[in-house]
Amino acid sequence: MEEEIGYDQAVEVAHLNKSYGSGKNKLKVLDNMQMRVATGAIYGLLGPSGCGKTTLLRCIIGRLSWESGTIVTLGKKPGTIGHPVPGSSVGYMPQELALFQDFTISETLSYFGRLHKMTSKRVKERMTFLLDFLHLPDKGRLIRQLSGGQQRRTSFAIALLQEPQLLILDEPTVGVDPLLRQRIWEHLLDIAHSSNITIIITTHYVEEARQAHMVGLMRNGRLLAECSPEELIEKHNLPTLEDVFLELCERDQIGDIEQNEGCAGISTQVCYHDWFVISINQINFKSREARELRQQQAKRLKKFFFPSASNVLALFIKNLTILRRQIGFLLFEFMLPAMQIVMFCLCIGRDPFNLNVAVVNNETCHPPPVPLIPFAASCAFLQHIDSHYINDFQHRYNEARESVESGDNWGVISIGSNFTQDLMIRITFFMATGLTAMSFVLERKQGLLDRSFVAGVTNMEVMIGHISTQFLVMLVQVSLLLVFAIAVFHVVAEGSLVLVVLLTLFQGLVGMALGLLISTICIEETSAIQCALGSVYPNMLLSGIIWPLESMPMNLRYVSYCLPMTYAAEAMRCILARGWGLTYMPVWRGFLMSIGWGWILMALSAIALAIRKF
Ligand SMILES: Nc1ncnc2c1ncn2[C@@H]1O[C@H](COP(=O)(O)OP(=O)(O)OP(=O)(O)O)[C@@H](O)[C@H]1O
Known part of the structure; x- marks a missing residue:
């Protein structure tokens, strides 16, 4: 006792x-x-x-x-x-304003009321008293519309709220x-x-x-x-x-x-x-x-493993309110991955000029007029090329290579059998990183994160709050991405769609965890953006998505196997192109790596948050 x-x-x-x-x-x-x-x-x-x-x-x-x-x-x-x-x-009023500029007075006090586990009736009572006592304007006014003095008094009201x-x-x-x-x-x-x-x-x-x-x-x-x-x-x-x-x-x-x-x-x-x-x-x-x-x-x-549900809910509602206030940007975020896949599937059909090259396509193209044919982006690409300019369609890589050596062609385009499938993993991962990379940076700079911590929120709760809100955004993004890729452009999908969706979501979560780690480490927005971009390109180059792993030096290949996207991309190819399920090693290995990476990055973010003590 x-x-x-x-x-x-x-x-x-x-x-x-x-x-x-x-x-x-x-x-x-x-x-x-x-x-x-x-x-x-x-x-x-x-x-x-x-x-x-x-x-x-x-x-x-x-x-x-x-x-x-x-x-x-x-x-x-x-x-x-x-x-x-x-x-x-403890009620704390910091020197800086530490207010959500896009919140109303009422939303601000309700958020802190939830963190302090006050009933909504009690929050209302205290709000009425504090608005009157501190001469605050209507509770529906946005913080950014208040004068400097009114904003300071709102900050004071937060400190007094739970008595x-x-x-x-x-x-x-x-x-x-x-x-x-x-x-x-x-x-x-x-x-x-x-x-x-x-x-x-x-x-x-x-x-x-x-x-x-x-x-x-x-x-x-x-x-x-x-x-x-x-x-x-x-x-x-x-x-x-x-x-x-x-x-x-x-x-x-x-x-x-x-x-x-x-x-x-x-x-x-x-x-x-x-x-x-x-x-x-x-x-x-x-x-x-x-x-x-x-x-x-x-x-x-x-406490680390069992965060407070009411705190997570308060953070979730707070993050949703922030998203609601940026509705234009939110719609853009929803559409961005879908736009990328649409652009990719549409834009590759443009005519190149004066290219006398041999083309080897390892993707399977079905001749029209087969209804509901699975779509391979490479086939669309080849169909749209004017044969006057790219006219030597070989079927075997060696033949194509010999034609270059003999001087008949000046190059070979070899399209991998996984050309289209990898795109979805890539887009989801990087979009998710972008979603969370700024999570803490702005809140920390404005002293908002600190204020939530003083109200008793833990690092884990803040992270779960961000991940759960952004997960909603990602769900919409992934749904649109899959609808456009599979239903509209008929990307080859032989295997289980449930596995495709799950793997894409897991990869999104890994991307989010990476974003969280970046936002924990970086102090400024610019450094967070640079860090996110800086992590994207090595990841993309090393994970065999742009260039085959087999062409890398052996040591680099081992690095590549350890990256979060490498096995996941392979698993995605196996599900989509071969119709494999979880009983196949490359598939479950892709899932396992995604889950493992998600945990590692989350744990690193939690450690970084604890060390930094914002
Ligand atoms: N995070 C930090 N890293 C390094 N130095 C810091 C940090 N925070 C404060 N300092 C320094 O510590 C000293 C004390 O700062 P502090 O903010 O505690 O002073 P203060 O008495 O509250 O000042 P003021 O009345 O101006 O608010 C200052 O010299 C300040 O520059």
Whole structure:
């Protein structure tokens, strides 16, 4: 049974050290940082720009890891599995807007309400209150149509939505008029008092922090003072908090901060209150941590394999809403693969000029007028060629080659027996890669991904959310592709259509998983696009789709066998041209490779997501 620890301090930070980068580029941002926030208090975190406030807040909510020191948020280390931090116990308003520009206010709040597992009735109630309280316009208005101040207030509304135990507000009053700013502070004081909600707030308007119960003054990643505003002002005998702040900064610059008697060993002015009855050192976290480690690993694995259905549903609906808002682009996406196959089947019929070449066709052409003849794209190609220009149709490769050697022809066109079938695998794979390659990039840049993570979403849930939405798009794409290829152009299809559809979908999923990996690794849109294109061409060249594997150097051939498309393309040829089923090795091997690659790429994406901690 888990040990329940009551906490008088909602947040305790002790000896925290945190750096960004490594080696020569290492930047120490938090330096032996200390902080204690009593439950039900409003804590104003003040400090010059770049002193590490946001970094500290992100550590407190479990979005950043640190090198050494301890953080206890609402009784446990943030990020502990089963602990709702990050999750519903914390409301976070980041500095950046972090809003879906194409969502309405209502859709935005509903999305976060679903993540926090609120009933739709409760979401409606809170929405009505927040719209009125924050002077927001009609809930049907798109975020992009709101003014800067209105957008910030919407962002604030998200943080307040589920009435969390802990509110972390990173500069919530920037761009808010003084009247509304005062209302916000009154509301914060009210919820802290009536609901025992703890609030940590950063602000550059130092004077407004006088309304907080406690203020922490930071500089260069260290805490200079932690006191109630009145005590600080009284102690320094200065008229304003801002003056105290300036004086402390100046004294810190010349190394003249007094050591507080009650706080030996910490070069910080700290005022003790009745709230601070538990010292972080009194709790034996080390022994508890060791005991919990094994349980945590088991829980982490469970959470990885059994994601929350309601979170996945919330992400799915969110992604669908994004797609709905881009309906033109969505239609284009639906049609693109079908257009590619149509163009391919139509355009190859154009007359080339002055080509005196021998043609060897290994695909089977049926003479008209056989009804519903299976279509081989190569046959259409040959039928459309004016025999005046390409007039030497050989049937055997050696004969064709000899005709070139003897000077009768200047070249040989040899059409492989798999010319048309491979196309479907190729188009599906690359389209799917394109579908997901940008999934995280934009959301991450706008801080949206981070906000979902703070609301308790896991990496796996985000990935499943994206894959399930894009899978819908891919279903439409594959249906259109197969209709055009098989029903309209009669591409040879001797085998089971179910296997064809399944293999195409599996290949699409592998392409999507590759796209996800790309979008996890790349920070900018341009690098994601280049990465997607860069992975497409080697894949295409090496997988034997453009040129036969047999013509490759032996070592390269082994590389080719390991690629996701090689065996799948072979399996597709065997199903379509030979009518083989799953009992044949080349067919099941193609399926097995597709499934294996899908899992490998998904796992790599999950690992990359976990390491990057967006
Ligand atoms: N992801 C990052 N990689 C490298 N350096 C970073 C990163 N994020 C922040 N920093 C650096 O860490 C330092 C502290 O940044 P942080 O955002 O925590 O400061 P802040 O006190 O919140 O500043 P502000 O008040 O301007 O928001 C800055 O020097 C910043 O450049």
